[in-house]
Amino acid sequence: MSPRYYYSLCQTGAEKAMREEILNEFPDLRFAFSRPGFVTFKQKDDGGGDWVHFTRSVFSRVFGTSVGQSKDQAALEALLELIPEGAPVHAFDRDVFVPGDEPEGFVEDSGIHEELKGVSHSLNFNLKPVEGQPVYDLIRIDPGHVFLGFHRHSGAYLPFPGNRTGLDVPAHSPSRAWLKLEEALLRFKPAIRSGTEVLEVGCAPGGATTAMLDRGWKVTGIDPKKMDASLDKKTDFRLIRKPAKEVKPEDLSAVNPRLIVLDMNLAPLETLDELEHVVRTLRLLHGKRLALTQGLLTIKLNDWRFAHHVPLYLKRIRELGFMELTARQLCSNRQEFFVFANGFK
Numbered sequence: 001m002s003p004r005y006y007y008s009l010c011q012t013g014a015e016k017a018m019r020e021e022i023l024n025e026f027p028d029l030r031f032a033f034s035r036p037g038f039v040t041f042k043q044k045d046d047g048g049g050d051w052v053h054f055t056r057s058v059f060s061r062v063f064g065t066s067v068g069q070s071k072d073q074a075a076l077e078a079l080l081e082l083i084p085e086g087a088p089v090h091a092f093d094r095d096v097f098v099p100g101d102e103p104e105g106f107v108e109d110s111g112i113h114e115e116l117k118g119v120s121h122s123l124n125f126n127l128k129p130v131e132g133q134p135v136y137d138l139i140r141i142d143p144g145h146v147f148l149g150f151h152r153h154s155g156a157y158l159p160f161p162g163n164r165t166g167l168d169v170p171a172h173s174p175s176r177a178w179l180k181l182e183e184a185l186l187r188f189k190p191a192i193r194s195g196t197e198v199l200e201v202g203c204a205p206g207g208a209t210t211a212m213l214d215r216g217w218k219v220t221g222i223d224p225k226k227m228d229a230s231l232d233k234k235t236d237f238r239l240i241r242k243p244a245k246e247v248k249p250e251d252l253s254a255v256n257p258r259l260i261v262l263d264m265n266l267a268p269l270e271t272l273d274e275l276e277h278v279v280r281t282l283r284l285l286h287g288k289r290l291a292l293t294q295g296l297l298t299i300k301l302n303d304w305r306f307a308h309h310v311p312l313y314l315k316r317i318r319e320l321g322f323m324e325l326t327a328r329q330l331c332s333n334r335q336e337f338f339v340f341a342n343g344f345k
């Protein structure tokens with residue numbers, strides 16, 4: 001039996017964290033090779049164990065089974081022959097830049113489209129995959145080097161190449177944090193109605209606030225920094241201009257949020273201490289009438305070594321009362337990860 005290989009894609013810089021998670025989750029895999037944003041694994045015992053189709057890894061964006069690779073045009077044509085007729089195909093480049101650091105004029109996936117220019121095969125780029133269906137990933141690793149594999153479509157994937165969103169920051173948003181909020185809503189689909197009251201911790205300059213106000217939500221923000229002037233006259237927004245840890249019950253007496261959105265540029269444990277203070281203040285004020293049911297939480301990893309402690313951070317978030325946690329590094333996240341809490345007790 002020929003050995004099985006798997007591949008996993010992540011943000012450039014997150015390879016080590018992702019590799020560690022996957023090797024912990026699947027002890028019969030071993031590391032094979034890696035490029036920024038792309039890691040492959042080999043099954044140790046030529047296929048004795050079950051096929052792996054899914055990982056719980058926070059940092060893996062796409063995880064699949066390897067099919068082959070090519071390093072010249074003839075080999076690329078032969079590789080494309082391996083894609084079953086009628087299968088959906090996603091063609092994309094591995095990540096080369098940290099999100100937000102792309103140079104002027106950068107065009108997403110221009111590399112793979114260049115590689116595929118001369119090929120004679122017709123490929124199904126526009127088929128929408130259904131749950132459980134294999135989606136063939138054509139990934140440009142380096143100039144002239146194309147990798148083919150397939151992942152199984154599931155709720156962990158958006159139906160777009162590389163499990164990315166295709167979203168761009170709109171001109172009226174004062175920061176790219178707009179993207180994080182919108183990506184989270186796209187992926188986790190929390191049912192949140194217009195008029196919902198939100199408490200946003202770490203809100204300046206206001207990208208996420210803008211996204212939420214555009215949806216008709218009412219936002220109270222906490223941040224020692226000032227907001228972008230575009231938010232000055234918004235009647236559904238109020239700023240408590242101080243660090244979260246200094247917030248007093250009287251600051252929040254008129255706020256009973258259904259949702260907490262958090263994005264502070266502090267180390268993870270400091271962030272969680274500040275969040276704890278806010279949650280404790282809300283519990284004190286509202287007791288059993290506290291409306292809180294969901295959290296959209298960004299945790300910065302100021303040092304990649306903190307990635308090792310993700311389970312500890314999730315435990316702390318659960319201890320605060322948040323439940324049904326899903327942790328993922330979003331495509332729009334930089335050196336940070338995201339937690340969606342779909343409950344609170």
Ligand SMILES: C[S@@+](CC[C@H](N)C(=O)[O-])C[C@H]1O[C@@H](n2cnc3c(N)ncnc32)[C@H](O)[C@@H]1O
Pocket residue numbers: 174175176177178201202203204205206207208209222223224225242243244245263264265266274
């Ligand atoms: C990544 S920015 C937030 C971006 C913002 N969510 C947006 O959509 O534009 C991090 C913010 O955390 C704020 N911050 C840092 N320490 C804080 C604290 N102790 N309490 C509240 N906000 C804090 C910073 O002032 C900064 O505005």
